[in-house]
Structures are given as structure tokens and as C-alpha cells.
Amino acid sequence: MFTRVLRQSFQRQEGQALVMAALMVLVMSIAVITTVNIGHTVHERVRLQNTADAAAYSMAAMEARAFNFYAYANRTQVSHYVSAMMWQSLLSLIYFAEAFVTDIYGFMRTINPCAGDASGPFWTVACLALENLVPYLGQILKVIDQFMNVFKQLIQGFQTVLRTLNPDKLIGRLVIPTHRVLNGVMFFASQSVMASTLTHVAQTTDTVIFANDKNVDPKLGQLAAGALSLCLFDQAHFREAGTSPLDVDKGGVGRNPFTPIDPTKWRHAEKEARAKRAMATITNGTRYGCDAGGGACPEGFITSRKVGDLIPLPDGLGVIRDLLNSDIDTPIFSFAKYGQTRFLTTNNPNAAKIRKVNKPYDPRNTIRDWNDGIEPTLGALAQGDNLGSDDLYWIKFGPANFPGLRNPLACRDSDNPRECWGDPRKGYKEGKSDYLTFKHPTKTSIWAMNESEDSYEHGGVHWRVHHTTLPVGDTWKRVYSPRGPESEIGVHREEVCALEIAGLCPPLAPKLDVFTANVMPAEDGNHPWKGIVPFMHFEPGQYGDTCGGAADAENAAERYKHDFNQPSTWVALHKTPEQVTNAGGTDYAGTGSNAPALLNDEGKVQWRFSAKTPTLEMQNKRMKFLSAIEGLNVVSRGQTYYHRPGNWAEHPNFFNPYWRPRLASVYQGRHSMPFVGQMMDKLPGALKDMPQKVITH
Structure with missing residues (x-):
């Protein structure tokens, strides 16, 4: 029975x-596993690309933050320069006030020689005769004499306070240089931000990469992509203005923030001069220390210190303000007041030009010059090597000349200003080739100069009232002491010929005493100005090649190849087949391990139907990049770009905080990779579109 059942079982076909x-289950299992592996690989490819995008965007964001910080730091530097101008304007106004009230007293002393002690034999006899012959004249002269004595005492009190407090020394040597020190601190802060950004760019923000995918080792990409990003970041910096990340020759991030940009560089072709001109032009264009239209600190305090600007008038009296700001020029009386402070270029002026008081009396005022000494002439595009202030004024009664007579109350523009109230030399040398309207008026003015201008203790020159003694704590190179009976208050007496013939004074011609404020150049060492502090400036010049050579000073960077020197950030990431499995256990939770899809630890399936042993490789070990690197490879490009909202045409700069990050096309940035862009451009027509199709992101 058992034998029959066994035999029948061998004969069944079910x-x-x-x-x-x-076998079909095995094939289907392998297909499912392969599908899972493909899906996982695609997922890993997308995640790796997202990681690269995050890193590239993060680097661009860091660069944008650095550039925006530069902008705020540079704006702060401009505000400090404007504040320094305001302090120097205040100094100039204070010493103008001293000169003006002293001139007023000298004017009264000139037109009333009989008040006080009559000078000279002519007026001694004439005053005595007038007092005895003209009724009540003696009493009138006594009243005038008393008024002048009171006015003189007020002037003496004002001068005593001024010379004791000596604000010229306090503000000129301490307050104004402090603003340069603060600018040095701002540049140091910019250097620190640059150094921090440099670290992130050099490391291709590996912290971002690690946060996104702990299985990626970015060191291989750092060697190439990180170096390229560093180079492009470096090329956005104008080295001559301050420094750049890779500027080893100039000290790199360690450049002394208190050493000025070379003041001796002033020519148009010198990039240091161009850098200084950028900062100085913006500063000169921002010279508004106050926002008010009037009041104690008017808007034009730095740019236009006219009488109407200085008197706090309400808006309803604007007509009076305009009248006071206008020059008074009539046959009977002439008066004008000007005032301005601004940056100047080196040697414009130097100490020799501004202290020129020997014959011909020809000092040089360059504050209002259209010629800044640069060829070709660039007008008011000064470089900030010197800082000048002037407060000019003049007073005239009657015409400068009567027929055959010299009017001592109205100087000609060719007369020695020591004989005049204020400085009437506006328009001097009219008609000559070197004619400039305000070339020669210098009273009163302050010229803060750099160390190359040969001024005493590098402290500039100050046109101010000279006394017989120096202010408290001052040491001057030379003192032009006043002469005459009023010298104790800084009034200088000059004898003026009343009758000139052919420009000469005959031996017996009468002479009159003219009393004026003794305003002369003082080299007191109170006005040092080292020049423009280094600052971060954007490089607009076209480089010959990426990461090679210097920028072209004459041609701007093109959009097509160099994106106007707006830097790109590159990230190249690689993941080996072993890293794609995301092995690592709980330390890498959330990364999506595909180890179960490999069937075993080796990731291989073997079976034998014959003498051969076929093997199914479950891991992705195909050659992916240039047939040399296994696994997944991605490239991403970020860009730091400049855009003022509503204006795409504005050039990139480090003065406005409008820098932003973005992801950019890898193909469009091909010219920023050495040789890659050139090779792509040289492909024949049929192959030109292939790189763009291959590089999809």
C-alpha cells in the first residue's frame, strides 16, 4: 500500500x-529592490543638490551681509568726516568772529582818529583845532571815545576767554582727529567681518553641509570650489582703497586701519587716488551736519556760512534771510560774507602756497576752486588729503579810488590785505590765464594738512588774528606781531598814502593810519589731517582672467563674463556609494538608510546555474563624473548681487546696503571658472548647446 502511494506521488505533475x-519571485524581488534603490538614489541626488544649493546660498548670504556691513561702515565713515567738517566749520566761525569784531573796532578807530590818542603830527594838530573851532565836537568825540572804550573792553574780554580756553587746540588736535580714529575703528570692524566671511567661504560653509547631510565629506570640493569662491570674493574688493581677503602684499586682513591711503597718490591713473576720490566726493556731497532750515545749526552751516544762514530767523522772514545772503555792492557801501568747508586734494594747497605773505602777497585759496590740480581737471572731485575751511568777508566805503586820491576806506583787490577789513581780493588778477574768482582771498581760513605738505608739526595753517603773545599752551612757528597803539587787541596800524601818482607816493603826500584786524597765517600745529582712512571699496575694473592679474583701471568689468565683479559662490559635492547608503545608525537618524535594499552587508547577490557565478551589484558604483569618480556628484552656484529696488542700472558699490544672495545658473557662470568658459565658447556650432543641456542647474 505504502509502495503504491509513493509510486503514484512520483507520477503526479502538479x-x-x-x-x-x-524564480519569478526572485526576479520580482530584485526588480522591487532595484526600484527602491533607484528611488533612493534619485532621492539622495536631489538631497545632495539641495545641500549644495543651501551651502552656495549660505556663502552668498554671508558675502551679502559682509558687503552690507561695509556699506554701513562706509556711511558711518562719511558721517564722521562730515562731523569733522562741522567741528572745523565751528572753529573757522569762532575765529572769524574774533577777526570781524576786531576789524569793526579797527574800522571805527580809522574813521575817528580823534577818538582816543591821535596818531601822527597831522592828526594831533587837526584834532586839537577841530575841538576848539567846532561847537560841541569835543563832547561828541568824548562820547565816541567812551563807546569805543567799552567796545574795546568787550573785545578784550572775548579775546581773553578765547585765548585762555584755546578751542583751536582742543578741537583741532583732539576732537577732529578723534573722528579719523573712529573711522579707523570702522575699517577694523570691516576687516573683521571680511575675515569671518573669508573663513566661511574657504570652508564652503561645511557646517551647513553637515547640518543637511552628515554623510557628505566636503573636503574634496573645498579644494577647488572653495578656492574659486575665495578668488571671486577677493576680486570684488578694491585693494588700493583698503585691503582684500587675499591681499598679502598689502597686509591682507591685518592692514593698519589708522594709516591713511597714501596722500602723495593724486594722479588720475593711480588707483589710490581714485579710491580716495570716491570717499571724498561722497563726503563733499553729504556736507550737511544739520537738517534744519534755520535755527542754531542751519543746514548750510558747512557749505554756506553767509550772514542770513547764521542768524536764526523764522521761516516767515525768509525774504530777510535771502537779503542778508546777498552781496551788498553799492557805490557807497560794499559788504559780503562767505563760508565753506570741504575736502581738498594733496598739494592743493600745501603750506608754502597758503602762507605766502611776502611780495607778491599771493596766498592760494582752493576751497572754491574748480581746478583741483589733476590733469585732466576734474573740478570738485577732491581726494580728502587736506581739509579746508574759509570764512571770507570784506567791508568797503565808497569807491576804491577818487581822481588822484587813494580812498583808505575801500581797498583795491590788488592792495595788501593787511591794510583792509576782511579780504577784498575777490577777482584779483582778473583776465589772466590763472584767474579764479576766489583764488586769493584767505582771511579767515583753516587749512588742515597731511604730513606731506611741509607745515609746522604737520599741523596745517590757520589764518587768524595774531597778537603780541601766544594763546595758552600754543607754540607757533612764527608770529606776525601787530604794530600801533591798539596792538594789545590784535589791531594792526598801517600807514596808507592818501595821494598816489602813477602808483607811487610823493615824499610830501599826506598819510593816513588804517587800523585792521591783524589776520595772518599761523602755523600753530593745531590742525593735523593725515588723510583718508582706508575703507572697503568695490572693484569696478575688468580683470584679465579669473583669479589672475590685476583689474584694468580704464575698463569696467563686463556683465557677460564677470557679472560686473559681483562674486559667485561655488559648491561641488560628492557622495560615494558607501555614503549613499547613509550607514551610521542612530547618529544619522532621519537620513533614510537604504541598507535593507542591499539584501546583505556586501550589497551583492550571487547565484550559480553553471560553472560560472553571476553577481548582481546592488550598489551604485557606476562611473559618474569624467569616468573617474564613483557615486553622486553635484555642482551649485550662488551669487552675491547688488540691486537698489526700482533701479537695475545702478552700479555695484559698498556705500549702499542693497546686496542680496541668490542661486544662479551654473552655465551662465561658466566664465568665472578658469578655462571652462573658454572651452565651451570654442565648441563648434553643433556642440554649443550640449554643455547647457548637461549642466541643468
Whole structure:
């Protein structure tokens, strides 16, 4: 029985399909596993690309933050320069006030020689005769004499306070230089931000990469992509203005923030001069220390210190303000007041030009010059090597000349200003080739100069009232002491010929005493100005090649190849087949390990149907990049770009905080990679579109 059952079981056919079914299950399992692996690989490819995008964008964001910080730091530097101008304007106004009230007293002393002690034999006899012959004249002269004595005492009190407090020394040597020190601190802060950004760019923000995918080792990409990003970041910096990340020759991030940009560089072709001109031009264009239209600190305090600007009048009296700001020029009386402070270029002026008081009396005022000494002439595009202030004024009664007579109350523009109230030399040398309207008026004025201008203790020159003694704590190179009976208050007496013939004074011609404020150049060492502090400036010049050579000073960077020197950030990431499995256990939770899809630790399936042993490789070990690197490879490009909202045409700069990050096309940035862009451009027509199709991001 048992034998029969066993024999029948061998004769049945029902179980033959089981073998095929088992094989089909194996094939289907392998297909499912392969599909899972492909899906996982695609997922890993997308995640790796997202990681690269995040890193590239993060680097661009860091650069944008650095550039925006530069902008705020540079704006702060401009505000400090404007504040320094305001302090120097205040000094100039204070010493103008001293000169003006002293001139007023000298004017009264000139037109009333009989008040006080009459000078000279002519007026001694004439005053005595007038007092005895003209009724009540003696009493009138006594009243005038008393008024002048009171006015003189007020002037003496004002001068005593001024010379004791000596604000010229306090503000000129301490307050104004402090603003340069603060600017040095701002440049140091910019250097620190640059150094921090440099670290992030050099490391291709590996912290971002690690946060996104702990299985990626970015060191290989750092060697190439990080170096390229560093170079492009470096090329956005104008080295001559301050420094750049890779500027080893000039000290790199360690450049002394208190050493000025070379004041001796002034020519148009010198990039240091161009850098200084950028900062100085913006500063000169921002010279508004106050926002008010009037009041104690008017808007034009730095740019236009006219009488109407200085008197706090309400808006309803604007007509009076305009009248006071206008020059008074009539046959009977002439008066004008000007005032301005601004940056100047080196040697414009130097100490020799501004202290020129020997004959011909020809000092040089360059504050209002259209000629800044640069060829070709660039007008008011000064470089900030010197800082000048002037407060000019003049007073005239009657015409300068009567027929055959010299009017001592109205100087000609060719007369020695020591004989005049204020400085009437506006328009001097009219008609000559070197004619400039305000070339020669210098009373009163302050010229803060750099160390190359040969001024005493590098402290500039100050046109101010000279006394017989120096202010408290001052040491001057030379003192032009006043002469005459009023010298104790800084009034100088000069004898003026009343009758000139052919420009000469005959031996017996009468002479009159003219009393004026003794305003002369003082080299007191109180006005040092080292020049423009280094600052971060954007490089607009076209480089010959990426990461090679210097920028072209004459041609701006093109949009097509160099994106106007707006830097790109590159990230190249690689993930080996072993890293794609995301092995690592709980330390890498959330990364999506595909180890189960490999069937075993080796990731291989083997079976034998014959003498050969076929092997199915479950890991992705195909050659992916230039047939040399296994696994997944991605490239991403970020860009730091400049855009003022509503204006795409504005050039990139480090003065406005409008820098932003973005992801950019890898293909469009091909010219920023050495040789890659050139090779792509040289492909024949049929192949030109291939790189763009291959590089999809």
C-alpha cells in the first residue's frame, strides 16, 4: 500500500510550476529592490543638490551681509568726516568772529582818529583845532571815545576767554582727529567681518553641509570650489582703497586701519587716488551736519556760512534771510560774507602756497576752486588729503579810488590785505590765464594738512588774528606781531598814502593810519589731517582672467563674463556609494538608510546555474563624473548681487546696503571658472548647446 502511494506521488505533475514561481519571485524581488534603490538614489541626488544649493546660498548670504556691513561702515565713515567738517566749520566761525569784531573796532578807530590818542603830527594838530573851532565836537568825540572804550573792553574780554580756553587746540588736535580714529575703528570692524566671511567661504560653509547631510565629506570640493569662491570674493574688493581677503602684499586682513591711503597718490591713473576720490566726493556731497532750515545749526552751516544762514530767523522772514545772503555792492557801501568747508586734494594747497605773505602777497585759496590740480581737471572731485575751511568777508566805503586820491576806506583787490577789513581780493588778477574768482582771498581760513605738505608739526595753517603773545599752551612757528597803539587787541596800524601818482607816493603826500584786524597765517600745529582712512571699496575694473592679474583701471568689468565683479559662490559635492547608503545608525537618524535594499552587508547577490557565478551589484558604483569618480556628484552656484529696488542700472558699490544672495545658473557662470568658459565658447556650432543641456542647474 505504502509502495503504491509513493509510486503514484512520483507520477503526479502538479508541483513543476513551483520552481518557475520561485524564480519569478526572485526576479520580482530584485526588480522591487532595484526600484527602491533607484528611488533612493534619485532621492539622495536631489538631497545632495539641495545641500549644495543651501551651502552656495549660505556663502552668498554671508558675502551679502559682509558687503552690507561695509556699506554701513562706509556711511558711518562719511558721517564722521562730515562731523569733522562741522567741528572745523565751528572753529573757522569762532575765529572769524574774533577777526570781524576786531576789524569793526579797527574800522571805527580809522574813521575817528580823534577818538582816543591821535596818531601822527597831522592828526594831533587837526584834532586839537577841530575841538576848539567846532561847537560841541569835543563832547561828541568824548562820547565816541567812551563807546569805543567799552567796545574795546568787550573785545578784550572775548579775546581773553578765547585765548585762555584755546578751542583751536582742543578741537583741532583732539576732537577732529578723534573722528579719523573712529573711522579707523570702522575699517577694523570691516576687516573683521571680511575675515569671518573669508573663513566661511574657504570652508564652503561645511557646517551647513553637515547640518543637511552628515554623510557628505566636503573636503574634496573645498579644494577647488572653495578656492574659486575665495578668488571671486577677493576680486570684488578694491585693494588700493583698503585691503582684500587675499591681499598679502598689502597686509591682507591685518592692514593698519589708522594709516591713511597714501596722500602723495593724486594722479588720475593711480588707483589710490581714485579710491580716495570716491570717499571724498561722497563726503563733499553729504556736507550737511544739520537738517534744519534755520535755527542754531542751519543746514548750510558747512557749505554756506553767509550772514542770513547764521542768524536764526523764522521761516516767515525768509525774504530777510535771502537779503542778508546777498552781496551788498553799492557805490557807497560794499559788504559780503562767505563760508565753506570741504575736502581738498594733496598739494592743493600745501603750506608754502597758503602762507605766502611776502611780495607778491599771493596766498592760494582752493576751497572754491574748480581746478583741483589733476590733469585732466576734474573740478570738485577732491581726494580728502587736506581739509579746508574759509570764512571770507570784506567791508568797503565808497569807491576804491577818487581822481588822484587813494580812498583808505575801500581797498583795491590788488592792495595788501593787511591794510583792509576782511579780504577784498575777490577777482584779483582778473583776465589772466590763472584767474579764479576766489583764488586769493584767505582771511579767515583753516587749512588742515597731511604730513606731506611741509607745515609746522604737520599741523596745517590757520589764518587768524595774531597778537603780541601766544594763546595758552600754543607754540607757533612764527608770529606776525601787530604794530600801533591798539596792538594789545590784535589791531594792526598801517600807514596808507592818501595821494598816489602813477602808483607811487610823493615824499610830501599826506598819510593816513588804517587800523585792521591783524589776520595772518599761523602755523600753530593745531590742525593735523593725515588723510583718508582706508575703507572697503568695490572693484569696478575688468580683470584679465579669473583669479589672475590685476583689474584694468580704464575698463569696467563686463556683465557677460564677470557679472560686473559681483562674486559667485561655488559648491561641488560628492557622495560615494558607501555614503549613499547613509550607514551610521542612530547618529544619522532621519537620513533614510537604504541598507535593507542591499539584501546583505556586501550589497551583492550571487547565484550559480553553471560553472560560472553571476553577481548582481546592488550598489551604485557606476562611473559618474569624467569616468573617474564613483557615486553622486553635484555642482551649485550662488551669487552675491547688488540691486537698489526700482533701479537695475545702478552700479555695484559698498556705500549702499542693497546686496542680496541668490542661486544662479551654473552655465551662465561658466566664465568665472578658469578655462571652462573658454572651452565651451570654442565648441563648434553643433556642440554649443550640449554643455547647457548637461549642466541643468
